[in-house]
Amino acid sequence: MFETIREWPLHWGWLALYCIVFLRASATYGLGRAVAAGFMRNKKSEESTSKAIDYINKWGPIAVMLSFLTVGVQSVINFSAGMMLMPMRRYLLGLIPGAALWATLWLTAGLGAILAVIAGPTWVTIVLIVAVVVAFFAVRYWRRSSATQPTS
Secondary structure (H helix, E strand, O other): OHHHHHHOOHHHHHHHHHHHHHHHHHHHHHHHHHHHHHHHHHOOOOHHHHHHHHHHHHHHHHHHHHHOOOOOHHHHHHHHHHHOOOOHHHHHHHHHHHHHHHHHHHHHHHHHHHHHHHHOOOHHHHHHHHHHHHHHHHHHHHHHHHHHOOOO
């Protein structure tokens, strides 16, 4: 099966990944807009909310684009962009290059990691395992140190 996948032209794989993430992120954004519409129907917006919306509209496209470099934060950022009523044209400024970045990363590094794991315990697999373990303990240390610091 994997031999067949390896024979596919790379541009088809990239296009498939791009469409998948574009549709998924857009659906998450749309869900956020739907929640905001329901909230706005039941509550009156305050001045602090409008300031937050202005801030999101200014920096949102950059946050949307950079969210595609992370795992797990993408959905939160896309949902928040929808919930804060970021205009679609501003959202697309971050979504289009972000989806391209995500597709490129997964097609190159992601595919390489998957094939390395399938190939067996090679040096690449060992490096990936070590990187995951180091990242796990780094995040754990960061969370502990930020939890013990007093807030002011």
